[in-house]
Amino acid sequence: MTDLTTAGPGRVTTAAPGRRTRPSTWRRRDAIAGYLFAAPAVVGSLAFVIAPLIAVVWYSLHEWNVLASTFTFEGAGNYERMLADTALHDSLTASAWFSLGVLVLNISLALGLAVLLNQRLPGTTFFRVAFFSPVVVSLVAWTIVWGFLLQVDGGINSFLATFGITGPNWLRTSITAMIAVVVVQVFKNVGLNMILFLSALQGVPEEIQEAATLDGAGAWRRFWSVTVPMISPTILLVSILTVVGSLETFALIDVLTQGGPGNSTTVLVYYLYRQAFQFNEFGYASAIAVLLFLIVLALTLVQWQTRKRWVHHEA
Secondary structure: OOOEEEEEOOEEEEOOOOOOOOHHHHHHHHHHHHHHHHHHHHHHHHHHHHHHHHHHHHHHOEEEEOOOOEEEEOOOHHHHHHHOOHHHHHHHHHHHHHHHHHHHHHHHHHHHHHHHHOOOOOOHHHHHHHHHHHHHOOHHHHHHHHHHHOOOOOHHHHHHHOOOOOOOOOOOOHHHHHHHHHHHHHHHHHHHHHHHHHHHHHOOOHHHHHHHHHOOOOHHHHHHHHHHHHOHHHHHHHHHHHHHHHHOOOHHHHHHOOOOOOOOOOOHHHHHHHHHHHOOOHHHHHHHHHHHHHHHHHHHHHHHHOHHHHOOOOO
């Protein structure tokens, strides 16, 4: 049945039956739907990432004393102060040693465990759960337990005593304190990296391994020439996450060593906390936060740019 529509005096037009929506209308609707889905993430990023970052930069240009209710513009004064702050330099050194130790030990241990668990030996399920369990344990509870174990008369030294070894006071000397916080941090998160590596190893095609074996490559040669290049994107991801996580470590240091002995374990985040909440130097603490952001950004960009030399099979 045809619909008749009067277009004007003496004129009759016929409306086309079943007129379809124009493609431009569908594209407009898809664009609106896309914007609506992306809006929460964009608003969240603006409110909780971009705006606080801009605020921190603004605060870093001021001397802000909360107790005296003063907020004075200092320009680059806080950044000039950082150049002469020996305690800040010590915290940068501590952060460098801590991050390097965590990166090397975490990736080595996680990759080694993943290789062993990928052999499908009996009991692998139990060990997967055992190594992953610390990841879901409360960090504070985990650190408190380790604090008792690392005491001079704690569990670790008692275990060493059974072999006639006198253990040190782990948390009261600079070198052993740094070793202790690195080990505690690694054991807390190694399970997550182990799972990531295990997933990557299980994605390596068996055909490539078999072809390398037929060419005469041994197990060690296959690992370095076949396995490592195939899982290099995962190694890059784990490296970035580990470095960023180590530079943001605070609770472990606060509970275990409080930055001591001396300033040997006062990493940059903990030094920032002291300046802000112990000395009420919020402007200077904001400048340190900007420095930390730049360090994290620079290290991430360096890792990302150098990936072309050693990362293969990127998607």
